[in-house]
Amino acid sequence: MTRLAGSPLSRERIMARIREALRQPAPPPHLGDSSVASAAGSADDSMPSLRVLPAEVGRPWLPEGGSTPAERLAVLCDNLEKLRAEVHRCGSLEEAAERIAAISRERGWTRVAWHAGELTSPVAERLPCEGYRVDGEEGCDAAVLETCDAGITGCESLVAQTGSILVDSGSCGGRGLSVLPHVHLVIATLDQITATLGDALEQVRARHAGRLPSMLSFITGPSRTGDIERILVLGAHGPKELHLMLIDPPKKMGTGAIYPQ
Amino acid sequence: MIAPTPQQPTHDPNQPALAKRRFLSDATEHVRDTAHRDFVRKALGGYYTSRDAQKARYRDWEHARDAASLAKWSAVNHLDELLPQFVAAFEANGGVVHWAANAEEARGIILGLLEEAGARSIIKSKTMTSEEIHLNAALEEAGYGVVESDLGEFIQQLRGEPPYHFVFPCMHVRRDEISRLFEEHLGTAPTESPEELTMIARRHMRRLYVEADVGITGANFLVAETGQISITENEGNARLTAALPRMHIAIAGIEKVVANLDDLSVLLPMLATAGSGQPMTCYNTLYGGPRAAGEADGPESMHLVLLDNHRTALLADPEQRDALQCIRCGACLNVCPIFKNVGGFTYGTTYQGPIGSVITPHLRGLAEWNHLSGASSLCGACTDACPVRIDIHHHLLHNRRNAAKTAPSRLERFGHRVFAAVASRPWLFATAGWLGRRTLPLAKRLRLPLLADWLASRDLPPPPPQSFRAAWRQRK
Numbered sequence: 001m002t003r004l005a006g007s008p009l010s011r012e013r014i015m016a017r018i019r020e021a022l023r024q025p026a027p028p029p030h031l032g033d034s035s036v037a038s039a040a041g042s043a044d045d046s047m048p049s050l051r052v053l054p055a056e057v058g059r060p061w062l063p064e065g066g067s068t069p070a071e072r073l074a075v076l077c078d079n080l081e082k083l084r085a086e087v088h089r090c091g092s093l094e095e096a097a098e099r100i101a102a103i104s105r106e107r108g109w110t111r112v113a114w115h116a117g118e119l120t121s122p123v124a125e126r127l128p129c130e131g132y133r134v135d136g137e138e139g140c141d142a143a144v145l146e147t148c149d150a151g152i153t154g155c156e157s158l159v160a161q162t163g164s165i166l167v168d169s170g171s172c173g174g175r176g177l178s179v180l181p182h183v184h185l186v187i188a189t190l191d192q193i194t195a196t197l198g199d200a201l202e203q204v205r206a207r208h209a210g211r212l213p214s215m216l217s218f219i220t221g222p223s224r225t226g227d228i229e230r231i232l233v234l235g236a237h238g239p240k241e242l243h244l245m246l247i248d249p250p251k252k253m254g255t256g257a258i259y260p261q
Numbered sequence: 262m263i264a265p266t267p268q269q270p271t272h273d274p275n276q277p278a279l280a281k282r283r284f285l286s287d288a289t290e291h292v293r294d295t296a297h298r299d300f301v302r303k304a305l306g307g308y309y310t311s312r313d314a315q316k317a318r319y320r321d322w323e324h325a326r327d328a329a330s331l332a333k334w335s336a337v338n339h340l341d342e343l344l345p346q347f348v349a350a351f352e353a354n355g356g357v358v359h360w361a362a363n364a365e366e367a368r369g370i371i372l373g374l375l376e377e378a379g380a381r382s383i384i385k386s387k388t389m390t391s392e393e394i395h396l397n398a399a400l401e402e403a404g405y406g407v408v409e410s411d412l413g414e415f416i417q418q419l420r421g422e423p424p425y426h427f428v429f430p431c432m433h434v435r436r437d438e439i440s441r442l443f444e445e446h447l448g449t450a451p452t453e454s455p456e457e458l459t460m461i462a463r464r465h466m467r468r469l470y471v472e473a474d475v476g477i478t479g480a481n482f483l484v485a486e487t488g489q490i491s492i493t494e495n496e497g498n499a500r501l502t503a504a505l506p507r508m509h510i511a512i513a514g515i516e517k518v519v520a521n522l523d524d525l526s527v528l529l530p531m532l533a534t535a536g537s538g539q540p541m542t543c544y545n546t547l548y549g550g551p552r553a554a555g556e557a558d559g560p561e562s563m564h565l566v567l568l569d570n571h572r573t574a575l576l577a578d579p580e581q582r583d584a585l586q587c588i589r590c591g592a593c594l595n596v597c598p599i600f601k602n603v604g605g606f607t608y609g610t611t612y613q614g615p616i617g618s619v620i621t622p623h624l625r626g627l628a629e630w631n632h633l634s635g636a637s638s639l640c641g642a643c644t645d646a647c648p649v650r651i652d653i654h655h656h657l658l659h660n661r662r663n664a665a666k667t668a669p670s671r672l673e674r675f676g677h678r679v680f681a682a683v684a685s686r687p688w689l690f691a692t693a694g695w696l697g698r699r700t701l702p703l704a705k706r707l708r709l710p711l712l713a714d715w716l717a718s719r720d721l722p723p724p725p726p727q728s729f730r731a732a733w734r735q736r737k
Contacts, residue, residue: 010360010361010362010366010569011360013362014360014362014515014567014569014573015341015344015345017569017573017576017577018340018341018344018515018573018576019341020577021573021576021577022338022340022341022576024577024579025338025579026334026337026338026579026582026583027579027580029330029331029334029335029583029650030330030583030650030651030652031327031330031331031650032323032324032326032327032650059325059328059526059527060320060321061319061320061321061322061324061325061328062319062320062325062526062527062530063318063319063320063530063540064318064320079540082540083540115557134557134558135557136555136556136557137555139557139558140557140558142470142471142504142505142558143471146467146468146470146471161530162530162540162541163540163541164541164545169552169553169556169557169558169559170553170555170556173557174504174552174556174557174558174559175500175503175504175505175552175556175557175558175559176501176504176505176557176558177557178500179497179500179501179504179544180467180470180501180504180505196526197525197526197529197530198523198526201522201523201525201526202522204522205522212354212487212489212547212549213549213553213556214354214548214549214550214551214552214553214556214559215503215504215546215547215548215549215559216489216546216547216549217500217544217545217546217547218529218541218544218545218546219543219544220539220540220541220542220543220544220545221543222543223495223496223497223543223544224495224496224543225412225413225459225495225496226307226429226495226537227411227412227413227416227429227430227431227432227459228412228431228434228436228439228455228458228459229304229432229435229436229455230304230305230307230308230429230432231455233455233456233459235459235460235463236412236459236462236463236495236496236497236498237410237463237466237467237470237496237497237498237500237501238496238497238498238500238501238543238544239497
């Protein structure tokens, strides 16, 4: 067998072809009648670029994310409902723990996986069944994780615009926990809601400056497929159910003033 | 202008190539299969509804298309800077990049990595780039067990067929056929329920994720700013493929680069809306490298195979360079009257439909594949549907023009010359018209050798009683 792994020759060859090809400038991009083109006019006329579009513009042509906390909450819940995820509004972390314990008893869960965290640990401690703690130090045994009925994680942020839940491999229990168990339970606080994907990514950039977790995943509803006759089925390979326990923000946010119940 | 790719066998351009003969016979067969056409149409019905509903959520869809087009246009035209920037960032995160000039090199790299890892079993999530390089055949030939984890791809793998549509791989297969397939290969009980069929695949696959040594995925975007690859999927199979095996190999074309995360915040929702009528695809995941310190799981190593395979030939054609902006959403297939009538297999290409007809001649040679550009009504539905505003139907015309220049058909040239001679002489034109009005009705009955093919599926209108010029004189 010929081994061609990482041939530096190919790198040179491909880069040379790219440089050669780009010596001939392309005609300007095809645009509609809208005004992005003028907004994007850069110093170098032949090269309009999205990058000069200031982030403050907020991409006002994408779907709405909401401009106040109450609006964002409403958009988020509306999107999650359409995605067939379940939102549980909880007044406190204790209430979230009780709800999860109740679901666990009702379903007869025997083992639930979780990772340590400010929001997740108190919930896991009150589980009425066996818990499997996934740990950055000790790692995670996929064979055990596969047998778990549910996985409990926190999240980085919630995106109102698309109804997405952003998890990362650093602070949300690695890669498998949010996708291998049959049910995914996410515990989050209201102040984790961001308006748009752009805002969520900007937060990621700021929070992890220089050292990003090895995986960042926007989860938008329970796993699904339409591969059989284009008919929607939930729970293809990932969780069949996605529950979001939304806890009212810590005291500093006040109670009920910002978010309608 | 693109020269035919060097690997293509040379052949007489006046002799219809095998690919074209196959296209014509398959198209004829599929067009007559009205049950198949109805089935595909019905399957796409739900797509139109949900796509329109999602598009309506955009405050200005056309504006969003401009932004998406600009993001990709700018990335493609700055590939010389962005690609090295991406590679440097990806390698700084602990990933390894392998450059592959063509399909053979890409297969060699992957086989080498598998050997190095001492791999036995491989789990794959959907990647069209691996279809392009015929990876599965090479893996099986080398003795590896490889399983496609995407439900549609898994069904196609069991059927021994390539994907029918590059986003909806088995949209042409009925549920009873899938039930029989699972019965035969997995020994499961027959069922007519899509849900139960999906659960059969789910149960079958879970153990395989845990046991596989290597996971192979594609990539939808390569983010130059952060050195991450972005993978879009609905089922969670790519998530599992990149989480549980100890090695992750991703394959991506060099044109997948985007400048930064901001561009993704536009492209990810648009890919979902245009491709499958969703607000966002279920899992949009950024991978920056192997498992990092302090993380609970993830692969020990991550490799990325960057594939050229004639993409630089398309890059070298400024007129059609925008075809590299394609994000493979499949929207142009879903609206294409040709696709809906001839079906996905007729194309005989990795990338079907209008965008496939544009790029395949560049990837595999114009002389052999220019017939795809002829298989178009030039209605422009593809161009209207494209979220990154690729000028698809005009490129089909460009391909036709280029083909006429580089590989002219003697017969066509003769026909045009005769027409020019007749049309430039009024007396000859009038005579030909007079003759035509009297003989056209006979043409079908006489089975004239050249016209017979054309008339086989078309009706001639009844000839007018008088010429246009005579009618014009009368009006005056």
